[in-house]
Structure formats: C-alpha cells, structure tokens
Amino acid sequence: MPSEKVEEYLEGIFKLECEEGKANVTRLAERMKVTAASASEMLKRLEKEKLVTHKGDRGHVLTARGEHMARTLVRRHRLSERFLTDVLGIGWDVAHEEACKFEHVLSPDVEKKLAEMLGNPSTCPHGFPIPDLDGKIAQTEIRRLSSFCASERGVIAEVDEEGPELLQYLSSLGLIPDARVEVKEIAPFNGPLLVKVGRSAQYALGREVASKIWMKQ
Amino acid sequence: MPSEKVEEYLEGIFKLECEEGKANVTRLAERMKVTAASASEMLKRLEKEKLVTHKGDRGHVLTARGEHMARTLVRRHRLSERFLTDVLGIGWDVAHEEACKFEHVLSPDVEKKLAEMLGNPSTCPHGFPIPDLDGKIAQTEIRRLSSFCASERGVIAEVDEEGPELLQYLSSLGLIPDARVEVKEIAPFNGPLLVKVGRSAQYALGREVASKIWMKQ
DNA sequence: ATATTTAATTAGGTAAGCCTAAGAAGATAT
C-alpha cells in the first residue's frame, strides 16, 4: 500500500504533467512545499517502485500504473469536494484542503457508493472534470478569461485556484462555474478587465486573476 | 497537531480505561497490535506531551487533555460509521474499519456539519453512544445477553465486536441494535443460549458471542 | 526464601520523510 505521502507526490506529478507536459525536481519541490533534495529522493524512490520513469529530455513522467493511481486520487478528491459542498454545505474555498485529506481514506467501495449517492457528478465545485472509474477525463474546449476581447461573453467552466482567500472573493462576485460573464472593456497597457457577471454590476478583474478563470462556449 | 498514530493510541487507552479502569503496557500493545516495547515507548512520549499520566497503582491514565482528544475521536468515529451505513449504505460489518480512517481527517467544522446532516444521532450502528461536543457520553443500564436467564427478554443495545465476520453473521440472524430478543432456554453446563429474535425462528448462541451482545430494558 | 513466570523498560537497529550543506552537471552569459 502506498503511503499518503507517495499518493500526494503522484498527484503532484500528474498535475505538473497536465500543465507542463512533464515534472522536474524543482517544480515538484515547489508544489509539494519541500526542498529540491526531498523531491529528488522521492522521485528516486518512485522510480524504484515503477510508478515514475525518467524521461530522456530532462523530466520525469508517471508510468501507466502511477498515472492510474494519480487519476484515482483526483477522482476521489473531486468526489469528496462535491460531497463536502453539496451535502455538508462546506464552502468551496475550504473544500479543497478538506478533500485533500479525504481522498486518502476512501476505499474503492466507499468511493463507488459516494459517487452513486452524489449522482455520478461530472465536475467538482471548481468546475474541474471528475475522472471516471477508468480514469478517463472529459475534455472540453476552454479558454482563459484573460484571453477574451472586449464585448466577448461566455460561461465560467473552471476556477483554477486552491487558496481560500481568492475563492471567497470570487464567489462573493458571483464568479463561480456556470456563471455568465461578459467582458465590457479592457483597460489599456495590459490592464484589468471590466466584466459583468449575470445581470449584476461590473467588476474590474486583474489579469492574473482573470487567467485563473477558464471559460466555455 | 498529533499524528494519526498518537490519535489511535489515545483512542486505545481510552477504551482500555472504559473497560478496565486503566491501561497497562501489555494490554495496550495487544490492542494496537504492536510489541510491548513499542507501546512502552509511545506511553513515555504521551506522558512527555502531557496526554497521559502514570497512575500509582500500575497503570496509565489519560490527562484531561488526552481524554478530551480521545472522546472527540470516538465521536468522529461513530459519526463516520453512521454516515457510512445510513447515507452510503456500507455494511455495518466494514463500517468500523472504514470509520477508523475517516475519524482522523474530520475537521471541527466538517464534524459539526456531518452531525447536523445526520440529525445529531445518539448512537453508532453498533449501538454505542456518540459523545456530544463536550465529550459527554450518555450512560444507560445495560447487561450482557450471556447473563440472561431462561424466559428473560430484552432489546439489543450494543454489539461489542469489531471484526466483520461475526457482525455479518449476527445481522444475518437479525441480531442488531433494537432487535427484541427472548432467551427460550439455556443449555446446561455453561452451554449455549437458545434465543428467539423478533418473531422468527430460534437460534443457538455460544456464550462467548452472547457476552458481546449488550441488552437494555 | 528462592525460583519461576509475567510485565515493563532499555539498547540497538530499520525505514520513511523531511532537513541543510556541499558538490556535480547543464545551461547561459560575457
């Protein structure tokens, strides 16, 4: 049985692979909040356990087995988030860190029953797709809000942020998955976006924040 | 933050105190499935951390702080069992070991929301009382079924067993909390009890099994 | 009182995960 730490590393490597194609020591260490030395040691161990292989061009990638485990963890994480927000009424801003603990204690049977109870949801509260039992993740066409032009409109698909503060702020503006957003204006010199959420007032969003909001349609 | 291991030891010591008044190294080691050496070391550490004190008459007892932590864990364990059986439909025979993992990942907020969602239940699926937020445990008058005489009747309060096999067997006979049981006959020479559950057939129960069933009324 | 059994502790060791500090390898700049 892999330890909770090993599981967290697999998840971290998987996310890095999704975002950057491969994982390197430095980026993994950052994500796991450990030193590069610690990340290097863990990668060596994961390679010995055939969960990771050393890709030629400077980087590490998960093996089939490692990737399957990672996808299972992502599924359990997002199902847990769904449960925490929908059933218990926990805020989406803290659901992530609570789910990060839950994901390691779900057995296959509990995972299955939980998914059924929730009606086999397809996304987590932040809009990310929930992998199916085989680990398959539904792909959709999405673009960053920061890439939008003035007068463009769309619907929020995903909010790519884990910290509670920003999530709390965004939900207070109604900027949550499935909200309709229209970009009214973009300030010059790479300035903030003026957006309208639903039929409420306009808000100015910094580019960094806007780049964490992924839009569909 | 206490580690999961420390939490499990606190729980083990608490149960021993309830059952035998105090915890000694040997009994604790048995319960935790470690050697006496390991249990001895852990007790030393818990004493250093002021979670346990060395009682004069051969034994260790929890401090107020240690006991409060233990009661919180028991509460989270039993709430988790309730959730697993009532909401997810997990069998009571495996709910215990699943809950043993859940109890360590519940934050105070999640614990509170979970208790509310469940309607603040007063007992776990095995009939044991759920401590309230202060750790207070409701006391009731209960007796072992094995102490019953022929023709005595009562209602099952608690089933004091953690292994899945016996629990599965007992529930197949309808021997679960709140079931009405009548002792029809007791075989001589400390023999088995012939019991009638509800209005179904009679079953012969060994004394060891009968002593794990606690009756009320 | 002495011997035996049981209970508890100590000594010494291992593995997982973390750290700092030092060194090696690669990439970039001058």
Next chain:
DNA sequence: ATATCTTCTTAGGCTTACCTAATTAAATAT
C-alpha cells in the same frame, strides 16, 4: 573559453514509529 546561474544529486542528520533481544522489576509459586 570562462564565469555564472540554475538544476539536480549526494552526504550526513533528525524525528516518528516500528522491531528484536536483553535486562530489570514485580508478582506468584514452591
């Protein structure tokens, strides 16, 4: 070509939680 970053690895240490084997302490039996 040489110097300077950046990235990665190694060496050496620490803590937690476990182990076996040996020792000490306490209880029980003869």
